[in-house]
Amino acid sequence: MFGAFQTALIEPTELLWPSAAHLALTAFLYVWLSVERALSVLKQRNRYADFARPGGDAGRGARVAANLCNQFEAPPFFHMLILALVLAGDPVQGQLWLAWVFVFGRVLHTGVQALSDAVLLRGFVFAINFSALAGLWLSFFFQAFSSA
Numbered sequence: 001m002f003g004a005f006q007t008a009l010i011e012p013t014e015l016l017w018p019s020a021a022h023l024a025l026t027a028f029l030y031v032w033l034s035v036e037r038a039l040s041v042l043k044q045r046n047r048y049a050d051f052a053r054p055g056g057d058a059g060r061g062a063r064v065a066a067n068l069c070n071q072f073e074a075p076p077f078f079h080m081l082i083l084a085l086v087l088a089g090d091p092v093q094g095q096l097w098l099a100w101v102f103v104f105g106r107v108l109h110t111g112v113q114a115l116s117d118a119v120l121l122r123g124f125v126f127a128i129n130f131s132a133l134a135g136l137w138l139s140f141f142f143q144a145f146s147s148a
Contacts, residue, residue: 008092008093009090009091009092009093010091010092010093010095010096012085012086012087012088012089012090012091013086014091014096015082015085015086015091015095015096015099016082016086018082018096018099018100018102018103019078019079019082019099021103022071022075022078022079022102022103022106025071025103025106025107025110026068026071026075029064029067029068029071029110030068032064032114033057033061033064033065033068036057036060036061036064037051037057037061040057040058040059040061045058045059046058046061060114060115063113063114063115064114066113067109067110067113067114070109070113071106074129074130074133075106077133077137078099078102078133078136081133081136081137081140082099084140085136085140088140088143088144090143092139092143094139095136095139095140098132098133098135098136098139099132099136101128101129101132102129102132102133102136104129105125105126105128105129105130105132106129108125108128108129109122109125109126109129112125
């Protein structure tokens with residue numbers, strides 16, 4: 001059964017959904033950070049000029065800003081891979097599953113990082129989504145080299 005899960009071909013465009021979901025998360029974080037900054041200014045904890053330099057955010061705004069920055073670390077490798085899998089034209093069900101695990105891991109990582117100080121939990125969640133990304137890359141290379 002696991003073999004069928006790994007080798008069942010899917011439509012290449014199905015892989016675009018996890019990619020779109022991650023882009024939606026990133027857009028949501030931009031809005032959330034803007035709201036956090038506006039509230040900080042309204043409560044007179046910051047001035048808008050404070051945000052002109054890195055590190056101008058405080059409290060939850062700083063955690064949201066840090067998480068937004070995290071979306072430009074490992075995720076570009078995810079989007080690059082999704083594009084390669086779509087263009088290669090023969091993605092399998094297991095790759096789609098790993099793509100969704102990566103995205104759900106990013107959502108969980110966002111919640112843990114932005115709403116708590118649970119660093120160990122954040123590390124655990126990161127390990128899950130990093131493992132999913134590594135698995136995606138390994139499956140891509142295995143597919144590429146085995147068909148050559």
